Amino acid sequence: MNDIKARIKSVKGTMQITKAMELVASSKLRRAKEKAEKNRPYFNVLNEAISNLESYPDVKGSVWSAEADENNRVLYIVIAGDRGLAGGYNANIFRLFTSLKKNDNITVLPIGKKAYEYFRHRNYPLFTTDLTEVGDVSVGYAHAIAYTVAEEYERGEYGSVVIIYTKFVSMLTQNAVSDKILPLSAEHKENGTASADVLYEGEIDEIMRKIIPQYIAGIIHSAVCDSLAAESAARRSAMNAANKNAGEIVDSLMLKYNRARQAIITQEITEIVSGAEAL
């Protein structure tokens, strides 16, 4: 009986923690969701503008849209969380990553503590050895990373750049997705006829060198916003489930406890009664 009592106490303690985490996640979620939703038009317009750009003949032939070779190194930008206890949030990202990579000729740019630990533990070549927490990724920071990525891509260090993150679909659905950032692919254009006479300000190479880092930064920032919202949502539902589960355990333990207590009382009464009868 004392065992059951102790277990009830410990489960209740866990419940308090999960309850608190759920509340924290909910309030964080509200903010993160707002940010992610505000960011969406930017993401859409950015993508549209870039896919317009892709159809320009001068861009088509450049290093930025050269078809990647199988043997070229692939850079994966992987965004996971800083903390665990968010259901399948982190695991889904890593599962997607494992299913995507074709060989070991890759470099990983992890964003988020969990991603960093995962890839360092498995000895993947890392883009930087600095730990980047998702919460710290500001627009400025995204630009700084993007600048380096673009530079190294142009030098031919990587054949393609892929980003893996979690898309915030709704409060209940978050999907781990991957997007190819570079080379600019022709797949999502075809929304208009390629116009041959477009005016550029300056040399196309110069322009691309300016635009590409901004494009990458925009994508990274959007992905981080989405991931943050998704992480909070995942944690909230995971904690909600944990809470319910704990409640059920407490209920069934309570039942057991009461039964045991009742059994003892009954037994005592029987003993007293039979003792009195014997007299």
Place this chain on the structure above:
Amino acid sequence: MAEFHLQIVTPDGLVFDGNATGITVNTDQGEVGILARHADFFAPVSTGRAFIRTDDDALRNYSGLASVSGGFISVKGGEVKLVATTFEFREDIDIERARKAKENAENKLRNATDDKTVRILNAKLARALNRINIWQKD
């Protein structure tokens, strides 16, 4: 005057989505003005001022003057898109924040040594100065 569809976005959201009669931005080559029926065009935008001419109700209380830092402008089939890193109308500039950012960047620049940090700080300083400049104009 003829109007065209203009969208201005930043990572913080959609700033403007409506019809305008003209927009002026700074590119590396100088100031560029775009009116309706402009040819397809593409250019990186540098940190500086922008000016929007519009009859749109959303901007009724605005002068149209704004500070932009980085990004690009694209015209395609008459649709104009300004994708900016930051974009604030003069009336929306948080001058206290800009001044603080300026001081901060200046202080840090004095001790900064490695290229990457200096680059980031210089960009920060340029953004802050740009905001202050535009705010002071009237």
